[in-house]
């Protein structure tokens with residue numbers, strides 16, 4: 520059985536069908552990219568899966584259990600983690616403290632802070648920082664880190680609830696090309712080591728084609744294509760949608776050059 524099965528998901532805002540009968544599956548241990556031009560419905564899909572939005576119809580099965588419409592916190596407790604486009608780390612805190620705070624939240628101890636946060640889950644936090652290659656910078660304030668390193672810290676924070684499914688919203692936005700590849704290689708390693716599944720949105724076609732196991736393409740709320748990089752790259756409908764929006768694969772290559 521797939522870890523995640525999205526079935527006939529629909530959601531409208533007024534007259535806009537942001538998601539229109541969208542179905543796809545994500546097996547354990549896969550990196551699945553969700554792409555599409557602006558307004559395609561990617562955020563709406565993410566927000567329904569992690570409980571920030573209710574669908575009008577359809578199901579989101581996590582290992583067979585329908586989580587659609589559940590509160591975000593309940594879904595998080597069931598092992599759905601998320602990284603955001605906007606930084607989720609507190610810049611005034613150290614790298615270690617940020618991960619400790621995420622672990623405290625996971626273990627529901629935020630209301631019992633009679634000891635300083637620094638006393639809790641130090642070893643566990645250091646282990647997570649080891650996994651993302653940030654243990655050496657544990658005592659630095661997040662404010663002084665390079666952007667790519669903040670993203671690594673956020674990844675460690677997202678791993679604090681031991682997710683089975685990790686949702687990553689444009690993980691490499693704002694990064695230089697070498698940082699992008701490093702972050703995605705790290706993500707791949709975590710997927711392999713922890714057996715988790717990752718669903719990510721991404722505007723950089725280079726990242727998508729180089730790192731995703733499979734790709735699904737949305738346009739105006741509908742799923743128009745699904746497959747590996749080659750299949751999606753050569754899909755006439757996908758090319759039409761991207762050419763139509765001016766946001767072509769060729770543009771992506773020109774930007775890189």
Ligand SMILES: Nc1ncnc2c1ncn2[C@@H]1O[C@H](COP(=O)(O)OP(=O)(O)OP(=O)(O)O)[C@@H](O)[C@H]1O
Nearest residue numbers: 532535536537555556557558559560561562563564
């Ligand atoms: N809260 C909302 N209220 C009204 N309309 C919304 C809302 N959220 C999304 N929409 C509309 O739903 C459609 C899908 O939006 P969504 O943000 O899911 O697309 P997206 O693929 O994530 O776009 P982008 O790449 O620009 O972030 C758009 O037409 C958008 O204007």
